[in-house]
């Protein structure tokens with residue numbers, strides 16, 4: 339039996355066609371609740387990053403493990419590919435899937451290279467890192483990384499404190515002016 343009211347059906351269809359896939363929503367909510375603000379699917383940037391944080395000069399991609407071939411590696415010249423735990427390449431039409439996933443991987447690398455050239459930081463969050471057991475840790479380290487990027491961009495990290503003598507000199511100069 340398959341009975342849905344028109345409204346339910348509409349809702350189901352909307353959910354299916356929605357761009358707000360679940361892993362991306364987890365990242366969005368996690369960042370928002372920690373006070374980070376972002377833009378979505380910036381069409382002007384290479385690869386249309388899922389989230390763009392201008393203040394942090396950072397693009398975030400939330401990648402599905404299968405389509406983007408998480409931890410999948412090409413083993414030999416012939417294109418022999420080793421599946422990974424979270425990206426199992428089907429045995430049927432294997433060549434097709436290998437070619438497709440490889441192409442996506444190459445595109446991802448190219449996109450990140452272009453963004454880096456434009457001065458953007460890129461962070462990739464993998465779907466498997468958002469499993470309930472790993473979610474909190476992933477969001478926590480994402481927030482940590484963003485804060486670190488901000489501090490580095492603003493050169494707060496690594497800038498030496500003024501030497502004591504310098505401070506002394508500054509004080510004396512100030513005193514003279516009074």
Ligand SMILES: [Zn+2]
Pocket residue numbers: 403408424425464465466467
């Ligand atoms: Zn994965």
